[in-house]
Amino acid sequence: MRAGITGYGNLGRGVEFAVKENPDIELAAVFTRRNPDTVKINTPGVPVLHIDDAKNWSDKIDVMIMCGGSATDLPVQTPEFAKYFNVVDSFDTHAKIPEHFEKVDKAAKESGHTAIISVGWDPGLFSLARVYSNAVLPGGKDYTFWGKGVSQGHSDAIRRIKGVKNAKQYTIPIDSALDAVRSGKNPELTTRQKHRRECFVVLEDGADAGEVEKAIKTMPNYFDEYDTTVHFISEEELLKNHGGLAHGGFVIRSGKTGLNGEHNHIIEFNLKLDSNPEFTTSVLVAYARAAFRLNTEGNTGCKTVLDIPPAYLSEKDGAYLRARLL
Amino acid sequence: MRAGITGYGNLGRGVEFAVKENPDIELAAVFTRRNPDTVKINTPGVPVLHIDDAKNWSDKIDVMIMCGGSATDLPVQTPEFAKYFNVVDSFDTHAKIPEHFEKVDKAAKESGHTAIISVGWDPGLFSLARVYSNAVLPGGKDYTFWGKGVSQGHSDAIRRIKGVKNAKQYTIPIDSALDAVRSGKNPELTTRQKHRRECFVVLEDGADAGEVEKAIKTMPNYFDEYDTTVHFISEEELLKNHGGLAHGGFVIRSGKTGLNGEHNHIIEFNLKLDSNPEFTTSVLVAYARAAFRLNTEGNTGCKTVLDIPPAYLSEKDGAYLRARLL
Numbered sequence: 209m210r211a212g213i214t215g216y217g218n219l220g221r222g223v224e225f226a227v228k229e230n231p232d233i234e235l236a237a238v239f240t241r242r243n244p245d246t247v248k249i250n251t252p253g254v255p256v257l258h259i260d261d262a263k264n265w266s267d268k269i270d271v272m273i274m275c276g277g278s279a280t281d282l283p284v285q286t287p288e289f290a291k292y293f294n295v296v297d298s299f300d301t302h303a304k305i306p307e308h309f310e311k312v313d314k315a316a317k318e319s320g321h322t323a324i325i326s327v328g329w330d331p332g333l334f335s336l337a338r339v340y341s342n343a344v345l346p347g348g349k350d351y352t353f354w355g356k357g358v359s360q361g362h363s364d365a366i367r368r369i370k371g372v373k374n375a376k377q378y379t380i381p382i383d384s385a386l387d388a389v390r391s392g393k394n395p396e397l398t399t400r401q402k403h404r405r406e407c408f409v410v411l412e413d414g415a416d417a418g419e420v421e422k423a424i425k426t427m428p429n430y431f432d433e434y435d436t437t438v439h440f441i442s443e444e445e446l447l448k449n450h451g452g453l454a455h456g457g458f459v460i461r462s463g464k465t466g467l468n469g470e471h472n473h474i475i476e477f478n479l480k481l482d483s484n485p486e487f488t489t490s491v492l493v494a495y496a497r498a499a500f501r502l503n504t505e506g507n508t509g510c511k512t513v514l515d516i517p518p519a520y521l522s523e524k525d526g527a528y529l530r531a532r533l534l
Numbered sequence: 535m536r537a538g539i540t541g542y543g544n545l546g547r548g549v550e551f552a553v554k555e556n557p558d559i560e561l562a563a564v565f566t567r568r569n570p571d572t573v574k575i576n577t578p579g580v581p582v583l584h585i586d587d588a589k590n591w592s593d594k595i596d597v598m599i600m601c602g603g604s605a606t607d608l609p610v611q612t613p614e615f616a617k618y619f620n621v622v623d624s625f626d627t628h629a630k631i632p633e634h635f636e637k638v639d640k641a642a643k644e645s646g647h648t649a650i651i652s653v654g655w656d657p658g659l660f661s662l663a664r665v666y667s668n669a670v671l672p673g674g675k676d677y678t679f680w681g682k683g684v685s686q687g688h689s690d691a692i693r694r695i696k697g698v699k700n701a702k703q704y705t706i707p708i709d710s711a712l713d714a715v716r717s718g719k720n721p722e723l724t725t726r727q728k729h730r731r732e733c734f735v736v737l738e739d740g741a742d743a744g745e746v747e748k749a750i751k752t753m754p755n756y757f758d759e760y761d762t763t764v765h766f767i768s769e770e771e772l773l774k775n776h777g778g779l780a781h782g783g784f785v786i787r788s789g790k791t792g793l794n795g796e797h798n799h800i801i802e803f804n805l806k807l808d809s810n811p812e813f814t815t816s817v818l819v820a821y822a823r824a825a826f827r828l829n830t831e832g833n834t835g836c837k838t839v840l841d842i843p844p845a846y847l848s849e850k851d852g853a854y855l856r857a858r859l860l
Contacts, residue, residue, distance in 0.1 A: 225792055229672045250793055306857050326860055333666065333801075335860045336844055340659065342859065343820040343847035344813075346555045390806070465551055465816055467576055471808035473816075475659075478804075480716070482797035487670075490791055490799075494669040514845040514855050518662055521669035529840050531632050533668065534652055534661045 209500050210236040210268065211493070212293070214259060214285065215275035216247055218453070219298065222489030223273050224250055230493060232523050236269050266292040271496040274298075275489070283308060290315040290323045290510075294499045296492050298328040305331065305512075313510035322503035323510045327495045328488040329479055330354070332513055334459050337477035339514055341461035345473060348463020351389045353381035353402060357455025357484065365430045366407055369423045371415030374443055376450040378406045381458065389460050392472040399433040407436060408450050410443045455484040494521040535826050536562040536594065537819070538619070540585060540611065541601035542573055544779070545624065548815030549599050550576055556819060558849050562595050592618040597822040600624075601815070609634060616641040616649045616836075620825045622818050624654040631657065631838075639836035648829035649836045653821045654814040655805055656680070658839055660785045663803035665840055667787035671799060674789020677715045679707035679728060683781025683810060691756045692733055695749045697741030700769055702776040704732045707784065715786050718798040725759040733762065734776050736769045781810040820847040 211227055213220045216238050227235045228251075237255045240247050244256040257265075262272070272293035276282050282299045289295050290312050299308050305326055316323040326332065330352075338350060359379045366375035385402050388395045407424055411417060421438045424431055441449075458478040465471050481487045495513065498520035502511070519529055537559050539546045546564065553561045554577075563581045566573050570582040583591075588598070598615050600623035602608050608625045615621050616638050625634050631652055642649040652658065656678075664676060685705045692701035711728050714721045733750055737743060747764045750757055767775075784804040791797050807813045821839065824846035828837070845855055 222791070229791075302860070305860055306853065309856055331860045333670070336666070337803075338859045339844045339848055339855060340662070343823075343844075343849075344659070344816045346849070392806070392808075465548070465555070465809060465812040467551060471812055473808060473813050474804075474806040476802075476804045476806075477663075478800075478802045480718070480800040480802075482718075482799060483791060486791040486797055487799050490670045497669075512856060512860055514860065515843050515852070517841050517843050518665045518669075519840040522665055523669075523672070526841070527632065529665060530635055530838060533664045534628070534631055534657045534838055534840065 209233045209497060210270045211496055212236050212262070212265065212269040212272045213238045213275055214262060214272055214289065215281065216240050216242075216249065216256070217275065218485035219275035219489055219492075221250070222483070222486040223275060223493060225486060226490045226493040227251075229490075230497070230523065233493065233497065237265060262289065263292045269293055270500045271296060273489075273492055273496050283311075286323065286325065287311040287315040290321050291319045292321075294322045294496075294503045296324045296327050296496045296499050298332070298488055298492055299326045300328060300331055302331060309510050309512070317509045320508050322499045322508050324495045324499045324512065324516065325510060326512055327492050329481075329491060330457065332488070332491050333477070333479070334457065336513055337459040337475075338461070341459070341463075341475040341477075345461055345463030345465075345475065347469070348461045348473075349394050351397070351402075351460045351462070352457065353386060353460075354457040355379040355381050355403065355455070357457075357481075358450075358453070362405065362407075362430055365427060366409060366424055369420055371412050371420050372409055373412045374410040374446055376408045376446060378408075380404050380406060386458065386460075389462060390474055390476065392462055392474055394462050394472075400435060403434060405431060405434045405436040407438045408441050408446055409438060410446050411440060452482075453484045453486075454482050456480040497521060497523070535559045535823060536596045537822055538563050538565065538588070538591060538595040538598045539601055540565045540588060540598055540615065541607065542566050542568075542575065542582070543601065544811035545601035545815055545818075547576070548809070548812040549601060549819060551812060552816045552819040553577075555816075556823070556849065559819065559823065563591060588615065589618045595619055596826045597622060599815075599818055599822050609637075612649065612651065613637040613641040616647050617645045618647075620648045620822075620829045622650045622653050622822045622825050624658070624814050624818055625652045626654060626657055628657060635836050635838070643835045646834050648825045648834050650821045650825045650838065650842065651836060652838055653818050655807075655817060656783065658814070658817050659803070659805070660783065662839055663785040663801075664787070667785070667789075667801040667803075671787055671789030671791075671801065673795070674787045674799075675720050677723070677728075677786045677788070678783065679712060679786075680783040681705040681707050681729065681781065683783075683807075684776075684779070688731065688733075688756055691753060692735060692750055695746055697738050697746050698735055699738045700736040700772055702734045702772060704734075706730050706732060712784065712786075715788060716800055716802065718788055718800055720788050720798075726761060729760060731757060731760045731762040733764045734767050734772055735764060736772050737766055778808075779810045779812075780808050782806045823847060823849070
């Protein structure tokens with residue numbers, strides 16, 4: 209299978225690394241909005257081309273892996289590229305998935321391609337955990353915890369405060385809440401009880417630390433409903449100690465069975481990731497394989513992870529999987 | 535959807551309870567090998583019939599849920615019933631799945647029915663966790679831990695020892711092994727390091743406790759490779775404190791990504807179940823829904839959980855799932 213990459217940032221690089229782990233997939237080309245001569249990739253012999261050249265590659269690429277951002281890139285690029293390629297993307301703006309789905313579905317159906325959107329871990333593997341566990345325990349209760357990891361949105365919100373030069377914000381699940389959920393008590397948890405927020409902030413020269421801390425802790429929606437800790441550090445320390453891309457989280461469903469609901473069950477899925485973008489792209493590459501297979505079978509249009517049989521993600525065939533992994 | 539139950543033991547009762555949690559499914563009939571007059575079920579108005587009458591119900595039941603045992607019932611019953619019904623079963627003898635699959639596939643294809651075999655949690659949800667996590671991290675390492683829960687096979691093995699009147703054996707995962715796996719160290723673990731075994735034994739009058747304990751601890755395959763604890767208790771205590779059906783376990787995959795494998799990732803799926811049979815049957819009922827849907831679409835033959843799109847397990851449609859659970 210020949211894969212293409214559109215967009216060569218953290219995600220594009222992640223796809224490049226993930227492809228090397230999958231012997232049945234080769235990287236055909238990388239497409240960028242930048243001047244291709246300025247983009248150095250890690251795979252010798254693979255061409256880097258301008259994104260405007262992509263449509264000329266439609267017969268040389270089996271699946272295009274879309275590595276743009278969800279805010280402005282993917283809503284335009286995925287439907288456009290679905291005219292020329294089978295595509296997978298990691299569109300993660302939950303509220304806009306139905307709209308994105310419709311646009312991609314239309315383009316893919318008209319051109320006879322297969323698209324899989326919103327692939328990654330949330331949405332993605334976490335969505336799978338929710339759907340499986342809801343189907344198995346229909347009378348239960350869902351809990352999703354995120355972290356420990358950097359929230360880009362919350363870090364950006366801090367950086368917009370006057371007097372802040374740079375900042376990173378960690379979302380951290382609270383152990384006592386996790387323990388209560390795992391105990392089967394099916395607790396009602398407030399926002400404050402589930403996560404806390406820890407901020408590392410670099411001040412502009414002459415900024416008032418007390419004012420900045422107050423502005424953070426009282427910020428509506430982002431921080432006011434959480435217990436928030438603020439640390440002021442130097443820019444050097446921020447770059448040295450807080451540049452990581454680790455993340456993770458927990459999806460837990462708790463539900464009862466029996467004549468009178470006398471038995472409780474806990475289904476838990478959790479991730480602990482050293483690199484959020486590299487893990488996301490490892491999921492993307494597995495679903496790229498599925499998109500190609502579905503297209504080969506004539507199954508076109510837009511799909512999500514919920515529509516894909518698990519066996520389609522694997523390089524191995526059904527008989528192997530039944531004998532070894534079932 | 536009209537479901538039937540064949541076999542009314544712990545699994546049959548579990549299906550009966552699970553059906554009540556799913557408003558789109560109704561219980562049509564229960565079939566038993568016993569005299570139907572002696573079998574009391576918990577759902578008023580549902581007929582209990584002899585298993586020999588089942589084939590007369592083929593137009594009144596959309597999916598038959600097979601609730602016999604894996605040792606001798608299901609290898610015969612599932613292929614036979616697949617001639618008359620869409621079927622799901624929880625066949626769990628891993629080594630014999632390929633053979634069972636072929637027999638059921640032949641019967642289901644010839645009759646135009648859809649069968650899903652080996653549904654439950656292992657095989658079942660644990661198989662899903664293995665296949666998803668292997669596809670996402672192809673260069674990683676798998677770990678499966680079971681327990682804490684009663685192993686029927688190990689309890690039976692103890693009961694066959696001379697001087698033993700009754701026994702229950704718990705398989706218990708070792709916390710330090712779980713911690714080592716979760717830390718991302720990718721340890722090589724021996725059998726002894728992963729699980730320990732705890733036995734509660736009732737002696738026959740006059741039996742030699744020391745001899746029985748030695749016979750247990752040195753039993754090849756079952757106990758000799760494990761650290762085993764033996765407690766001698768009264769029959770009353772065994773029945774009072776060790777009659778539970780709790781179980782659970784952990785599937786963990788650990789793997790690396792990056793240019794030089796510098797980032798580690800942990801994918802963990804775990805279950806903590808108060809009732810092993812009731813949870814297994816909750817999974818069976820969700821896959822019964824999928825079997826019926828697949829058959830409605832003309833997709834016949836034998837499948838496993840690896841072949842079923844997750845959305846097929848849910849009562850909700852694709853648009854609902856994309857908007858709420860993705």
